[in-house]
Amino acid sequence: MSAQQVLFDAPGPKAIRLYRILAVVGVLIVAGALGWIGWRMWDRGQLTADKWSPFLDWSIWQNYYIPGFWDTARAALAAIVISMSLALLLAMGRMSDLAPLRWVTTVFVEFFRAVPVLIMMIFTFFFLSRQGWFPDNLNPFIATVTGLVLYNSSVLCEVIRNGVGSLPNGQREAGLSIGLSSSQTRRIILIPQALTAMLPTLVSQIIVIVKDTALGYIILYPELLTRARQLGSAEANVVPAYIVAAALFIVINYGLGRLAEAIEDRQRRRSRSAAKATGAAAMGGDTGGVAAGVGMHGKIGTGSTSGTAEEGY
Amino acid sequence: MKQHSPYRIAAVLAASALVLSACGSDDEGDGGDGDAGDAGNGATEGEASGDGLTIGIKFDQPGLGLQEGDEYSGMDVDVAVAVAEELGFAEEDITWREAPTPQRENLLTTNQVDMIFATYSITDARKEEVQFAGPYFVAGQDLLVTEDSDVSGLDDLDGRLLCSVTGSTSANNVQEEVPGVQLQEYGTYSECVEQLANGTIDALTTDDTILAGYAAQDQYAGQLRVLGEPFSEENYGVGLNKDSDQCEEINEILQGFWDDGTMETIIEENLGAANYTANPDLNPPAEIGGHCG
Amino acid sequence: MLELINDFNVLTAFWMTIRLALWSSLFALIIGTIVAIMRLSPVGVLQWAGAAYVTLLRNTPLTLIILFCSLGLWGQLGVEPASRTSDTFIVDLNFRLAVIGLAFYHAAFVTEAIRSGVNTIPVGQAEAARSVGLTFAQNLRYIILPQAFRGAITPLGNVLIALIKNTTVAVAIGVAEAAYALRNMIEFRPDVILLNFLIIAIGFVILTLPTGLAVSYLSQKLVVRR
Numbered sequence: 158m159s160a161q162q163v164l165f166d167a168p169g170p171k172a173i174r175l176y177r178i179l180a181v182v183g184v185l186i187v188a189g190a191l192g193w194i195g196w197r198m199w200d201r202g203q204l205t206a207d208k209w210s211p212f213l214d215w216s217i218w219q220n221y222y223i224p225g226f227w228d229t230a231r232a233a234l235a236a237i238v239i240s241m242s243l244a245l246l247l248a249m250g251r252m253s254d255l256a257p258l259r260w261v262t263t264v265f266v267e268f269f270r271a272v273p274v275l276i277m278m279i280f281t282f283f284f285l286s287r288q289g290w291f292p293d294n295l296n297p298f299i300a301t302v303t304g305l306v307l308y309n310s311s312v313l314c315e316v317i318r319n320g321v322g323s324l325p326n327g328q329r330e331a332g333l334s335i336g337l338s339s340s341q342t343r344r345i346i347l348i349p350q351a352l353t354a355m356l357p358t359l360v361s362q363i364i365v366i367v368k369d370t371a372l373g374y375i376i377l378y379p380e381l382l383t384r385a386r387q388l389g390s391a392e393a394n395v396v397p398a399y400i401v402a403a404a405l406f407i408v409i410n411y412g413l414g415r416l417a418e419a420i421e422d423r424q425r426r427r428s429r430s431a432a433k434a435t436g437a438a439a440m441g442g443d444t445g446g447v448a449a450g451v452g453m454h455g456k457i458g459t460g461s462t463s464g465t466a467e468e469g470y
Numbered sequence: 471m472k473q474h475s476p477y478r479i480a481a482v483l484a485a486s487a488l489v490l491s492a493c494g495s496d497d498e499g500d501g502g503d504g505d506a507g508d509a510g511n512g513a514t515e516g517e518a519s520g521d522g523l524t525i526g527i528k529f530d531q532p533g534l535g536l537q538e539g540d541e542y543s544g545m546d547v548d549v550a551v552a553v554a555e556e557l558g559f560a561e562e563d564i565t566w567r568e569a570p571t572p573q574r575e576n577l578l579t580t581n582q583v584d585m586i587f588a589t590y591s592i593t594d595a596r597k598e599e600v601q602f603a604g605p606y607f608v609a610g611q612d613l614l615v616t617e618d619s620d621v622s623g624l625d626d627l628d629g630r631l632l633c634s635v636t637g638s639t640s641a642n643n644v645q646e647e648v649p650g651v652q653l654q655e656y657g658t659y660s661e662c663v664e665q666l667a668n669g670t671i672d673a674l675t676t677d678d679t680i681l682a683g684y685a686a687q688d689q690y691a692g693q694l695r696v697l698g699e700p701f702s703e704e705n706y707g708v709g710l711n712k713d714s715d716q717c718e719e720i721n722e723i724l725q726g727f728w729d730d731g732t733m734e735t736i737i738e739e740n741l742g743a744a745n746y747t748a749n750p751d752l753n754p755p756a757e758i759g760g761h762c763g
Numbered sequence: 764m765l766e767l768i769n770d771f772n773v774l775t776a777f778w779m780t781i782r783l784a785l786w787s788s789l790f791a792l793i794i795g796t797i798v799a800i801m802r803l804s805p806v807g808v809l810q811w812a813g814a815a816y817v818t819l820l821r822n823t824p825l826t827l828i829i830l831f832c833s834l835g836l837w838g839q840l841g842v843e844p845a846s847r848t849s850d851t852f853i854v855d856l857n858f859r860l861a862v863i864g865l866a867f868y869h870a871a872f873v874t875e876a877i878r879s880g881v882n883t884i885p886v887g888q889a890e891a892a893r894s895v896g897l898t899f900a901q902n903l904r905y906i907i908l909p910q911a912f913r914g915a916i917t918p919l920g921n922v923l924i925a926l927i928k929n930t931t932v933a934v935a936i937g938v939a940e941a942a943y944a945l946r947n948m949i950e951f952r953p954d955v956i957l958l959n960f961l962i963i964a965i966g967f968v969i970l971t972l973p974t975g976l977a978v979s980y981l982s983q984k985l986v987v988r989r
Contacts, residue, residue: 163889164907165805165899172805180808187812197840201668207689220539271968273928275942280960283949286573287956289580293573364822371824375657375935377570382826390530390660391538393667393689396834403827410822631853636937637950652853655937661834670838 198396208394212401217388221398222405225384232298232370232380236305237363243306244313245348251318252343266311275372278304282376297378305366316358320351356424360417364410371406381405523559525550526569526577526586526709530658533683533740534589542566545679545740546587549606552732553585553708556723557716575599578711585720586709589677592761602707602761603720606733608752610700611640612678614666614685617695621673624701627651630672633662640675643702659684667693677704678746685744696746703752707761717762728754767948767955767962776944777966783861783930783940784970788923790866795873796908802878803907805899813874820871825864825932832864833857833936854939861933865926872922880915881907885989913985920978924971941966 168176198204211217250262269277282300285291291299324347332342374382385402389395527546528535534544551561569577569588577583578600589609592602615621621630628650634641636655644651654671656662662674663684674681678696685694708724710717727733737748768774801813820828836842837860844863845855884907892906912919931942941963948959 163886163893164803164902166893168805176806179804179806183806183808183812194840201839203839216539267972268964268968271928271971272964273931273942273967275931275934276945276960276963276967279942279945279949280956280964283953284956284960286576287953289576292582293577293580294568294582368822368824371826372932374826382824386658386660387530387537389664390658391532391536393532393663393684393687395660395664396839399827399830399834403823403831406824406827407819407822411818414818414822636934636943636946650850652850654853654857656833657935661830664834665838668838 203396208397211388211392211394212397217392221384221388222381222401225379225381225402226405228298228378228384229367229370229380232301232305232373232378233363233367235302236309236366236370237359239302239306240309240313240362240366241359243310244317247310247314248317248321248348249343251314252321254339262314266314269307269311270315272308274304274308274369275375277307278372278376297373297376300376301370301373301378301380304372305369308369309362309366313355313359313362316355316362317348317351320355321347324350354424357417357421360413360420364413364417367410367413368406522563522565523554523557523585524565524567524583525554526567526574526583526588528570528588529568530660531589531680531683533686533744534679535587537566537568543740544683545607545736546589548736548740549727549733550585550587552727552736553587553720553723556726557719574709578709581711584710584714585716588709589680589704590707590709591677591704592707596709597761599712601710601712601714601717601763603710603717604707604724604758604761605705605755606708606724606727606758607679607706607737608749608755609677609679609704609706610749610752611643611675611702611704612681612700613644613697614663614674614681614694615672615697616666616669617693619672621697623697623699624648627673631670633665633671633674634676635659635662638676640677640702644675647701663690663694678749679706679741682741682744682746686741686746688743691743694744696744700749705755712763718759721759721762725758728758764958764962767952767958771944771948771951772939773941773944773948773962773966776939776941777970779858779938779940780927780930780966781970783858783865783933783938784923784927786862787865787869787930788926790862791869791873791922791926792919794866794870796877798870798874799877799881800903802874803881803903817871817874820868821875823868825868825929826935828868829861829864829932829935832860836860836863853937857933857936857938861930861936861938865929865933869922869926869929872925873919876915876918876922877908877911879918880911880913883914883987884910910987913987916978916982916985920974920982923978924974927970927974928967 195204202208247262247266250258251266253259253262278300281303282296285296285299286293321343328346328350329342332346333339337345370378370380371382373380374386377383379387381402382399385398386395389398392398527542527544527550529537531544531546535546536542536544547566551564554561554564567577567583569583569586571588574586574588574590575596578586585603590596590602592605596602613621613624613627621627624644624647627644627648630651631654632641632644632651633654633656635658638655641653641655645653654662654665659674659676659680662671665671666674667690674684678698678700681696684690685696708720710720727736733754734748737746798813798816801809802817804810837856843856844859845852849855888906888910889902892902897905930940933940934942934946937943945959945963948962949956952959
């Protein structure tokens with residue numbers, strides 16, 4: 158947090174006293190809020206051994222949280238892999254020289270970026286249930302993944318496109334001048350560079366996907382949250398079961414977030430030694446969420462703003 | 471070749487996506503809980519009959535059909551096991567499948583299960599698609615309230631908070647009767663029960679068996695009671711595919727259970743802790759049968 | 764199609780979506796700004812609390828947060844932001860609980876957006892402010908935040924668009940918004956399931972597309988030229 162120092166001078170005796178008071182007030186407010194929550198929950202009998210002792214039992218983890226985790230992971234993994242492949246195709250389509258192909262992919266991308274993931278999941282789920290193409294117990298999985306893929310492939314497509322758009326013009330010109338066609342230039346020179354640069358975004362998009370698998374709860378996909386609900390039903394401790402599920406989600410996503418930051422750091426270090434024209438700069442494109450993610454030198458604040466992929470909340 | 475590597479990664483990713491989704495369908499096809507029990511009785515998808523018997527139940531209804539690991543318990547489960555035994559299947563031969571409310575007809579018509587015991591009310595609309603053996607039990611929509619509640623009938627609900635799941639017919643019935651009631655909807659009953667137990671809402675409505683199942687849970691002992699004023703008649707039947715020829719046979723088996731007291735025992739074992747007894751006016755069901763074909 | 768829209772009160776449902784989005788975005792902006800100031804402040808405890816807030820809220824699924832608002836905030840903590848005597852108690856209550864959940868969740872992203880806006884400001888600005896004797900608060904008030912907001916229009920706009928779409932999650936506690944309408948439509952008119960989907964989907968396109976255009980217009984108009 159050293160870069161922040163530019164916002165304020167080294168505190169004098171009066172300021173130090175003020176900071177101390179503010180710190181105490183802050184601690185009191187946080188502690189007060191936590192204490193109040195604890196007291197209310199105690200009052201409502203949520204903190205009794207009855208409600209929490211099931212979590213000491215290995216079978217609870219074995220029967221609910223671990224299968225729930227695997228189903229979350231499976232849906233997230235399938236979604237990220239399929240989205241990435243589809244996004245690549247969509248990006249090629251959007252940058253194609255064929256106008257009709259451009260139009261179709263543009264409409265696809267803009268439409269599915271605008272429609273909530275949950276709406277797509279609900280629709281796919283009921284649609285598949287009526288069609289009966291797959292065994293019924295597969296439908297929640299397919300619906301969850303479909304909803305995630307339609308949205309995330311559209312988002313990732315735009316990330317790739319922005320990445321290509323922010324490459325220096327010389328890259329494209331060099332490709333053309335050695336006799337490559339414009340589609341060859343894109344395929345061989347531009348997109349590979351954009352892909353490497355988007356690795357941190359990809360990881361933070363995984364966080365979005367992991368969180369969004371929890372929407373599967375509404376269409377009964379047996380992911381972590383649904384399993385927590387089942388556990389709460391069986392052991393009559395709905396609230397503790399959800400609290401544990403929330404903690405698991407936070408740990409998983411926090412870990413992924415740190416991973417994204419680490420990758421970003423490594424790339425920034427690397428691209429600094431090389432010509433630093435490409436690299437992280439690819440992420441800052443016009444519609445991208447990280448408008449300010451570009452070159453942190455000489456800027457206020459703490460550097461990394463990673464974890465905010467475009468629209469990915 | 472170096473600049474091609476992102477494509478190679480993409481190709482590998484795409485290939486693994488295919489493999490992954492293929493794996494996904496294998497896993498899921500194995501009787502619906504390849505992830506939970508590893509029971510390993512691999513009834514292949516869409517192929518319900520064969521050596522064993524595939525039965526659809528609720529997985530999340532305490533007292534009726536509840537899955538805990540590879541243990542299944544509840545009234546519907548016990549009735550199903552007893553029926554299967556009479557049909558010549560041991561308990562180990564049964565593959566359990568989850569039969570959520572909106573999917574029950576579909577599971578039967580596509581032969582993904584052989585029969586369904588899942589608080590499955592016999593209605594004319596459903597009889598268009600499937601056939602029913604039974605009824606083996608007559609339940610009624612009722613209210614669940616806290617032990618010290620002053621609610622003694624539907625009329626007391628005026629201006630009170632009622633909880634149910636989204637789109638519940640039971641809640642609709644109450645609202646028609648008592649327009650002044652305020653309805654809180656959640657995705658599942660578990661949330662409602664939690665809110666009822668901590669005194670946030672006043673009553674929960676659905677079939678009295680389901681209510682009794684919650685009230686009978688150890689953790690709620692002495693806290694919740696079923697009102698015992700049913701305002702509808704729900705005839706629980708055994709859902710079967712229209713092509714099944716076992717319907718009449720199951721009717722006789724079910725009749726036998728009422729005659730020899732098996733049903734009473736099962737009800738007492740699963741719901742007795744809630745002081746719940748079957749409505750004596752309607753149980754045993756006046757006529758077991760008549761819904762086949 | 765008109766018949767479907769009328770039968771299932773689709774317009775009422777979308778009005779609910781819009782109200783959810785407006786109130787939540789207002790509160791999210793306020794909370795997010797406060798947390799952002801905490802993160803930039805010279806007091807270690809406040810920095811830490813702000814960072815913890817962002818980490819916790821950003822990494823929890825929204826479905827869980829909305830459920831906690833109903834089961835936890837209302838059910839456990841007894842926070843009841845509506846009057847029991849009102850005829851529309853449950854409707855008001857669920858609406859407000861959903862607004863609380865949406866606002867607190869998106870506030871974490873607002874904080875990050877503002878921080879990214881702060882990152883666009885050259886260090887010289889803050890140094891100049893300090894050298895003419897502005898305090899931290901004055902520095903924020905007159906120099907940093909005005910530029911940060913203008914630099915953060917695009918990420919803030921993206922948060923707004925995400926928020927509009929995320930209002931659908933309120934269906935988990937029974938708020939009658941667009942996703943709720945879709946579920947009803949599918950249940951009672953399964954014969955026209957694709958049309959049902961398209962009606963709701965196009966409703967969202969109508970809401971989000973102009974928002975997106977307005978955001979990019981504003982971000983160009985308000986950009987701080989350096």
